[in-house]
Amino acid sequence: MPSESTTVTTETPDLVDAAKLGTQPxxxxxxxxxxALIAAARTVFERDGYVDSRLVDIAAxxxxxIGSFYTxxxxxxxxxxxxxxxAQSEMLHPGTGRIETSDDPVAIIGASNRSYFEAYRRNARLNQLLLQVAAVDTRFRTMRQARASAFVSRNARAISxxxxxxxxxxxxxATMAAMALSGMVSRLAQDAYNASVDVPVDDLVETATRLWTNALGLTTPELRAD
Structure with missing residues (x-):
């Protein structure tokens, strides 16, 4: 499944170092x-890729x-x-938080999966860009790995x-299950939304939730085979 409840908590590491975001106005x-520069940078990065993007294009x-950029x-x-x-609040991997006794765990898993897929779809290009940058920049890679680890830990606690x-x-x-299932949903989103085919969210949610619940031995009437 994704990797965190729909609300971000303080235990989730930021994608970037908040102290290294440039000069604050x-x-x-x-x-x-x-x-305007941040919005323009996102447009250029998503259009041209990180490596090929140029600061003069962002300024334009x-x-x-370009002098304003360097300000x-x-x-x-x-x-x-x-x-x-x-964008990080939109890019977070939703995952399971604490499941109370009165909660339907399958419904919570399904809702978390839906939140993840919808967020990924809205930010598919930026998510793909982050993967590319993390592959060549150790700082972004380290932060992304720390974030993924936090989400796996949260899911492992919920499974436990x-x-x-x-x-x-x-x-x-519980930990290996969280690693496997979180990775499965992440890869499913990547393949669905970074390809030319736009898979319906409902189909992704149903498939991912069935795989999650079947793997953990959870069942509800809605998820049982006919």
Whole structure:
């Protein structure tokens, strides 16, 4: 499944170092210019890719001078960090939080999967771009790995709680199950939304939720085969 509940908590590491996002504006005008540069940078990065994007193109897209760019950012990786920071709440991997006794665990897994797929679909190009940058930049790779680890840990705790309540197969290692299932949903989203075919969200949610619940031995009437 995805990798975290629909609400971001403080235990989830940021995608980027908040102290390295360029100069912060002190005026409304400065904020408008900086915001325009961040929006323009996302457009250029998604269009041209990180490696081939140029600062002059970002400035042109924002309708400002290259000098204005350097007022707020020192480099391409700094403005890319700002783009990720702006979008990270939308890019988070939703996953299982604590499942209370009265909750339907299958419904929660399904809702978490839906939240993940919908967020990934809205940000498919940026998610793909992050994968590319993480492959060549150790800083982004380290932060992405830390974030993935936090999500796996959260899912592992949720699986362990289900096992303790007798609702999930106790013979499955909770951490390895969380790693496998989180990775499965992540890869499913990548393949579905980074290809030319746009797979319906409902189909992805149903498939991923069946795989999750079947793997853990969870069942509900809605998920049982006819």
């Amino acid at each position: 002190q005026t409304a005008r400065g904020k408008r210019t900086r915001d 897209e924002a309708k400002c001078s 707020w950012f020192d480099s391409k990786d700094e403005v890319f960090a700002a783009v990720l920071h702006e 709680e289900l096992q303790q309540r007798g609702l999930a197969d106790r013979g499955v290692d």
